[in-house]
Amino acid sequence: MSLLPFVIALEPDDRQALDEVVKQGRKAESEWLTEARKREGIRYLRGEAAREARGRVRTEFARLRKTGKLAGTRDLVVAREVRAELKRRKMTGEYKPVPASDAGAPGRPLGSSPRKQGRSADEPTRLSARLAVRLPADLGEQLVRACYWESEPAVKALREWQDLWGDGPEVILREAARNGAPGMLAMFAAALAPRPNADTILEKAKLQDLIVTTGDVIRSAVKHAIL
Numbered sequence: 544m545s546l547l548p549f550v551i552a553l554e555p556d557d558r559q560a561l562d563e564v565v566k567q568g569r570k571a572e573s574e575w576l577t578e579a580r581k582r583e584g585i586r587y588l589r590g591e592a593a594r595e596a597r598g599r600v601r602t603e604f605a606r607l608r609k610t611g612k613l614a615g616t617r618d619l620v621v622a623r624e625v626r627a628e629l630k631r632r633k634m635t636g637e638y639k640p641v642p643a644s645d646a647g648a649p650g651r652p653l654g655s656s657p658r659k660q661g662r663s664a665d666e667p668t669r670l671s672a673r674l675a676v677r678l679p680a681d682l683g684e685q686l687v688r689a690c691y692w693e694s695e696p697a698v699k700a701l702r703e704w705q706d707l708w709g710d711g712p713e714v715i716l717r718e719a720a721r722n723g724a725p726g727m728l729a730m731f732a733a734a735l736a737p738r739p740n741a742d743t744i745l746e747k748a749k750l751q752d753l754i755v756t757t758g759d760v761i762r763s764a765v766k767h768a769i770l
Contacts, residue, residue: 544679544680545679545680546618546677546678546679546680546683547677547678547679547680547682547683547684547687548675548676548677549675549676549677549678549683549686549757549758549761550673550674550675551673551674551676551757551758551761551762552670552671552672552673552674552758553670553672553673553674553761553762553765554669554670554671554672555669555671555672557672557762557765557766557769558672558674560769561617561620561621561674561765561768561769562617563769564620564768564769565614565615565616565617565620568613568614568615568616568619568620569615569616570615571613571615572604572608572613572614572615573615575604575607575613576600576604579600579603579604580596580600583596583597583599583600584596585597585600611623611626617674617676618676618677618678620768621674621676621678621761621764621765621768622676622678622679622682623768624764624765624767624768625678625682625686625760625761625764626682627764627767628760628763628764628767629685629686629689629760632689632755632760634685634689634690634693634760635685635689636689638685638688638689638691638692639688639692640688641687641688641691645691674761674765676761686757686760686761687757690755690756690757690759690760693755694753694754694755694756696753697750697751697753697754698754700750701747701750701751701754704743704746704747704750708743
């Protein structure tokens with residue numbers, strides 16, 4: 544089965560809790576296999592009868608893994624919850640492929656940042672851990688397409704906002720210092736930069752909140768996995 548890799552940032556506690564869920568899932572798989580082999584009487588079979596019995600166990604084991612009823616690996620646990628998360632977000636419809644010009648672009652565009660559930664915008668998200676997972680190709684592609692097209696209207700509006708208001712004086716000064724521009728020239732450019740009012744800044748924040756990335760969905764899926 545073809546797999547698509549994803550690497551996301553998440554909180555260390557969530558990563559540790561997910562590992563415990565995987566451990567319990569691995570135990571459940573082992574117990575199921577023991578019972579299935581006992582049920583088939585494999586211990587007492589030989590030759591073709593034994594091969595057929597083992598084949599039935601493998602087939603049923605694969606089916607239960609595919610449906611998410613058994614999940615003894617990190618990939619399986621996360622895949623099961625990503626499917627559920629896409630359903631919760633109503634992101635299971637058909638989406639066009641991501642345009643080639645945007646394929647492989649950074650996950651969260653235009654300065655927006657992930658917000659932890661239950662944490663205010665001013666608090667740090669503590670996303671200092673990393674999680675690498677592989678999702679089935681069809682699920683991974685659905686995730687990528689859904690996030691892109693659901694976020695596309697907000698991304699377009701943010702680009703228009705950026706074109707209208709630019710980077711702002713603080714960013715202009717940082718860029719000028721980084722590029723070695725004379726201080727007076729940088730200050731003059733920053734002074735002339737357009738300054739959005741409070742309502743306009745709030746509009747930008749609302750648009751940023753509408754952006755959904757693959758990392759957002761996977762982090763939420765992990766949250767549900769560890770509940």
